[in-house]
Amino acid sequence: MLYLRRKFVLTFIDMHYEIDAAAMRRIRRLEDEARQMDSQHMEEYSKEAWTAKQLLEALMELDPRKAEAILVERQVNELDPDFSFRRAMHL
Numbered sequence: 001m002l003y004l005r006r007k008f009v010l011t012f013i014d015m016h017y018e019i020d021a022a023a024m025r026r027i028r029r030l031e032d033e034a035r036q037m038d039s040q041h042m043e044e045y046s047k048e049a050w051t052a053k054q055l056l057e058a059l060m061e062l063d064p065r066k067a068e069a070i071l072v073e074r075q076v077n078e079l080d081p082d083f084s085f086r087r088a089m090h091l
Contacts, residue, residue: 059067077083 056067056070059070077085077088
């Protein structure tokens with residue numbers, strides 16, 4: 001009887017360890033994927049920010065008043081609680 005109880009407990013511990021080890025591997029894999037996605041999103045964001053900066057600089061050279069008007073409109077929109085840049089871009 002003691003042998004069977006011991007075998008049961010050891011089997012349970014082994015199964016529990018295997019489940020935990022598998023879960024930890026999944027967690028590590030998901031964390032790695034999340035870090036990779038964060039890096040990709042930051043690269044995409046940086047690419048868009050760089051492009052917007054380049055376009056704004058070019059516009060400032062061509063039509064400074066129009067560029068200033070766009071920047072003022074952005075500030076006004078930032079203050080408007082009902083305005084959403086995301087909705088305005090249909091995203």
